[in-house]
Amino acid sequence: xxxxxxxxxxxxxxxxxxxxxxxxxxxxxxxxxxxxxxxxxxxxxxxxxxxxxxxxxxxxxxxxxxxxxxxxxxxxxxxxxxxxxxxxxxxxxxxxxxxxxxxxxxxxxxxxxxxxxxxxxxxxxxxxxxxxxxxxxxxxxxxxxxxxxxxxxxxxxxxxxxxxxxxxxxxxxxxxxxxxxxxxxxxxxxxxxxxxxxxxxxxxxxxxxxxxxxxxxxxxxxxxxxxxxxxxxxxxxxxxxxxxxxxxxxxxxxxxxxxxxxxxxxxxxxxxxxxxxxxxxxxxxxxxxxxxxxxxxxxxxxxxxxxxxxxxxxxxxxxxxxxxxxx
Amino acid sequence: xxxxxxxxxxxxxxxxxxxxxxxxxxxxxxxxxxxxxxxxxxxxxxxxxxxxxxxxxxxxxxxxxxxxxxxxxxxxxxxxxxxxxxxxxxxxxxxxxxxxxxxxxxxxxxxxxxxxxxxxxxxxxxxxxxxxxxxxxxxxxxxxxxxxxxxxxxxxxxxxxxxxxxxxxxxxxxxxxxxxxxxxxxxxxxxxxxxxxxxxxxxxxxxxxxxxxxxxxxxxxxxxxxxxxxxxxxxxxxxxxxxxxxxxxxxxxxxxxxxxxxxxxxxxxxxxxxxxxxxxxxxxxxxxxxxxxxxxxxxxxxxxxxxxxxxxxxxxxxxxxxx
Numbered sequence: 245x246x247x248x249x250x251x252x253x254x255x256x257x258x259x260x261x262x263x264x265x266x267x268x269x270x271x272x273x274x275x276x277x278x279x280x281x282x283x284x285x286x287x288x289x290x291x292x293x294x295x296x297x298x299x300x301x302x303x304x305x306x307x308x309x310x311x312x313x314x315x316x317x318x319x320x321x322x323x324x325x326x327x328x329x330x331x332x333x334x335x336x337x338x339x340x341x342x343x344x345x346x347x348x349x350x351x352x353x354x355x356x357x358x359x360x361x362x363x364x365x366x367x368x369x370x371x372x373x374x375x376x377x378x379x380x381x382x383x384x385x386x387x388x389x390x391x392x393x394x395x396x397x398x399x400x401x402x403x404x405x406x407x408x409x410x411x412x413x414x415x416x417x418x419x420x421x422x423x424x425x426x427x428x429x430x431x432x433x434x435x436x437x438x439x440x441x442x443x444x445x446x447x448x449x450x451x452x453x454x455x456x457x458x459x460x461x462x463x464x465x466x467x468x469x470x471x472x473x474x475x476x477x478x479x480x481x482x483x484x485x486x487x488x489x490x491x492x493x494x495x496x497x498x499x500x501x502x503x504x505x506x507x508x509x510x511x512x513x514x515x516x517x518x519x520x521x522x523x524x525x526x527x528x529x530x531x532x533x534x535x536x537x538x539x540x541x542x543x544x545x546x547x548x549x550x551x552x553x554x555x556x557x558x559x560x561x562x563x564x565x566x567x568x569x570x571x
Numbered sequence: 572x573x574x575x576x577x578x579x580x581x582x583x584x585x586x587x588x589x590x591x592x593x594x595x596x597x598x599x600x601x602x603x604x605x606x607x608x609x610x611x612x613x614x615x616x617x618x619x620x621x622x623x624x625x626x627x628x629x630x631x632x633x634x635x636x637x638x639x640x641x642x643x644x645x646x647x648x649x650x651x652x653x654x655x656x657x658x659x660x661x662x663x664x665x666x667x668x669x670x671x672x673x674x675x676x677x678x679x680x681x682x683x684x685x686x687x688x689x690x691x692x693x694x695x696x697x698x699x700x701x702x703x704x705x706x707x708x709x710x711x712x713x714x715x716x717x718x719x720x721x722x723x724x725x726x727x728x729x730x731x732x733x734x735x736x737x738x739x740x741x742x743x744x745x746x747x748x749x750x751x752x753x754x755x756x757x758x759x760x761x762x763x764x765x766x767x768x769x770x771x772x773x774x775x776x777x778x779x780x781x782x783x784x785x786x787x788x789x790x791x792x793x794x795x796x797x798x799x800x801x802x803x804x805x806x807x808x809x810x811x812x813x814x815x816x817x818x819x820x821x822x823x824x825x826x827x828x829x830x831x832x833x834x835x836x837x838x839x840x841x842x843x844x845x846x847x848x849x850x851x852x853x854x855x856x857x858x859x860x861x862x863x864x865x866x867x868x869x870x871x872x873x874x875x876x877x878x879x880x881x882x883x884x885x886x887x888x889x890x891x892x893x894x
Contacts, residue, residue, distance in 0.1 A: 248724040
């Protein structure tokens with residue numbers, strides 16, 4: 245499937261004019277001689293399908309081309325931007341799981357009460373809210389008017405300079421690195437910076453998780469084993485927590501896995517708003533300036549993540565649902 | 572004499588046809604009325620319907636509500652090239668935005684842009700998906716295998732990123748945004764239709780049609796497809812909103828609508844340039860909150876309306892939940 249994706253995106257990018265310009269590492273336009281040299285070196289004079297095989301050979305060998313927007317080779321750019329996006333996505337998905345499951349459970353247990361209606365309306369508005377608008381509004385209210393939280397970026401540059409850049413990057417994840425360095429001021433700073441983008445990004449996923457959790461809880465609550473649990477006199481709290489919710493978690497897991505793609509899309513917008521130095525912001529600026537190698541790079545990466553996540557969901561499924569394991 | 576009886580014959584035939592027609596339409600009419608009744612019972616779906624109707628009316632009566640300047644492109648917001656003004660100032664009901672663009676005008680005409688985009692994308696995607704999905708589900712075999720692997724490829728790239736990649740290849744315009752979104756939108760429909768066709772294919776009425784000797788294509792498009800439409804219609808309704816959401820996102824990043832267009836996503840991104848600074852009007856300072864707030868709110872209400880309606884329709888159209 246990854247091969248299919250690569251063929252599709254490759255032909256897409258080759259359809260649009262001048263691939264040689266993508267290899268231009270300076271700001272000046274290419275001279276005729278340089279263009280010919282590049283065409284020769286990257287086999288751009290050959291027919292497209294031959295080009296594809298040369299390109300594929302490069303990709304497998306770790307040469308993904310050069311990205312002018314990042315001023316780095318694509319592989320290095322991905323390595324540089326990926327941790328920021330991964331950190332943001334993980335925090336958001338954590339928020340979404342905790343809040344989504346709680347809201348979904350409440351909504352299903354107190355069906356048709358005001359609490360249920362409120363949750364349903366919230367879930368519907370969650371999938372209707374434009375991510376970029378929500379981000380801007382949060383930024384305006386909490387960052388600009390109330391000044392509770394920083395406006396944008398991943399950390400305070402002044403604070404970072406005061407620390408003399410003595411933060412050693414072990415993992416690239418700011419929250420973990422600052423702890424490993426034992427610098428609590430900078431950890432707090434990084435934490436404050438991630439709050440608004442994480443909330444913005446998680447909002448849509450909260451809605452999706454809430455919705456699926458509610459419907460699968462409603463389904464499970466009518467099943468025999470829940471009735472059995474109730475009739476043997478277990479307190480309602482335990483019935484919900486141990487019997488109903490565990491089983492309702494199975495479809496929810498799938499949805500959480502699938503929502504990764506949505507989070508990557510959302511990251512493009514969220515990172516652009518909050519100047520978050522991650523893959524999303526890079527991909528937005530790369531597509532706008534026709535940086536073909538970068539476009540190819542992150543579409544392939546996105547497809548790769550999709551495949552990996554699907555695999556992980558399947559494995560998790562077997563862990564959660566013994567019926568799958570036994571088959 | 573002969574003529575008269577022939578006329579009578581004709582008239583009787585006509586009357587019979589009408590009667591037959593009315594009789595055959597009656598159960599459908601009854602079901603339709605029942606649908607309306609169910610609709611009225613579900614408050615949220617009703618609110619959704621009202622929002623949707625309001626948006627359509629807004630788009631239809633845009634020239635009356637916000638008359639464009641003579642000899643100007645109505646999709647371009649008129650500007651006065653001054654600093655942004657707060658709502659109510661100088662005859663601008665919702666204030667002005669970047670280069671003094673009238674927010675009220677943009678809000679009204681933006682509904683046209685949104686409805687055009689979603690109508691084009693959803694209808695085209697459905698037609699493509701309906702055809703490919705039906706063929707794939709009904710004939711099976713190699714066709715099915717190839718088509719489904721192709722949809723796999725499209726589905727494995729997140730929608731916005733795929734749309735961005737396609738839009739990058741094309742030139743920047745609203746039409747190309749629609750094209751890019753259609754490329755993203757057809758595969759889920761093909762999947763949905765295929766699943767429906769697979770489940771309907773085995774039902775008794777299809778077997779009956781086959782027994783009578785109907786052609787394969789006739790069975791597929793006269794019997795199977797119409798009977799698998801319900802979930803597709805629900806999906807279409809919701810997608811009317813979602814398409815606008817993604818299109819606005821693309822506009823916000825910088826694809827699509829040219830500068831100064833009456834397009835809500837573009838208006839939000841225009842407003843962002845002024846968002847965290849101050850403007851002066853009549854000697855008073857303002858943070859131009861209105862530039863981002865109003866168009867964003869319109870996107871939200873638009874999408875919410877279609878989502879509410881779709882959610883309600885799901886309950887109404889599902890025969891198991893219906894009664």
